[in-house]
Amino acid sequence: MTPRGYGPGASFCPRCAAPLPGPAPTTCVGCGYQLFVNARPTAGLVLLDRDPGWADGPVGADDAGPRFLALRRAAEPMIGRWETPGGFCDGWEHPADAALREAREELGVTVTIGDCLGMFVGSYEFQDEVLPVLDVFFLAMLEEHAIVLDPAEATEWRWFPLFDPPPLAFATMDQAVRVAAQRLRRGDGPGPAGADERGRRV
Numbered sequence: 686m687t688p689r690g691y692g693p694g695a696s697f698c699p700r701c702a703a704p705l706p707g708p709a710p711t712t713c714v715g716c717g718y719q720l721f722v723n724a725r726p727t728a729g730l731v732l733l734d735r736d737p738g739w740a741d742g743p744v745g746a747d748d749a750g751p752r753f754l755a756l757r758r759a760a761e762p763m764i765g766r767w768e769t770p771g772g773f774c775d776g777w778e779h780p781a782d783a784a785l786r787e788a789r790e791e792l793g794v795t796v797t798i799g800d801c802l803g804m805f806v807g808s809y810e811f812q813d814e815v816l817p818v819l820d821v822f823f824l825a826m827l828e829e830h831a832i833v834l835d836p837a838e839a840t841e842w843r844w845f846p847l848f849d850p851p852p853l854a855f856a857t858m859d860q861a862v863r864v865a866a867q868r869l870r871r872g873d874g875p876g877p878a879g880a881d882e883r884g885r886r887v
């Protein structure tokens with residue numbers, strides 16, 4: 686029971702605390718406040734360990750292929766599971782800026798942000814609420830290899846084959862890694878930063 690929550694389970698007005706007539710979207714009968722529930726944006730990184738050789742064409746079948754970095758989660762939800770680095774966008778922060786910041790905070794490194802891999806709607810359990818999230822994923826490359834984990838976020842990091850990934854903590858991460866693998870198999874160019882998989886500006 687989360688009577689004060691702001692998410693899909695909210696049962697009281699967040700402005701005047703009157704009982705809400707129903708689940709969001711709804712309007713408080715006490716003060717007229719309109720409550721909506723929207724997916725919260727996050728930024729995620731499919732961080733590669735070497736130049737995937739876009740300019741040289743597709744990765745060959747005899748090539749072991751690129752690897753991506755995964756972290757073992759140190760906290761709930763999904764504690765102990767492997768995940769791609771990333772986190773929630775802060776206020777008006779652009780997802781590409783959030784991706785850079787998360788790499789600094791979680792890994793202690795600077796990365797180069799590449800193509801946007803797409804946007805995926807998922808769920809995130811937080812403070813006893815299940816919230817919709819809009820996960821925006823970017824390809825990225827390490828600029829330095831001195832990774833220093835934030836122990837509050839992750840207990841371990843490891844490279845995994847992009848073409849044979851382990852199950853990740855959230856389904857949107859599995860989807861983003863699949864999209865990255867498809868792109869690298871095709872040998873696509875990196876394209877303009879900030880464009881999604883169909884080339885639209887995001």
Ligand SMILES: [Zn+2]
Nearest residue numbers: 698701713716
């Ligand atoms: Zn109200």
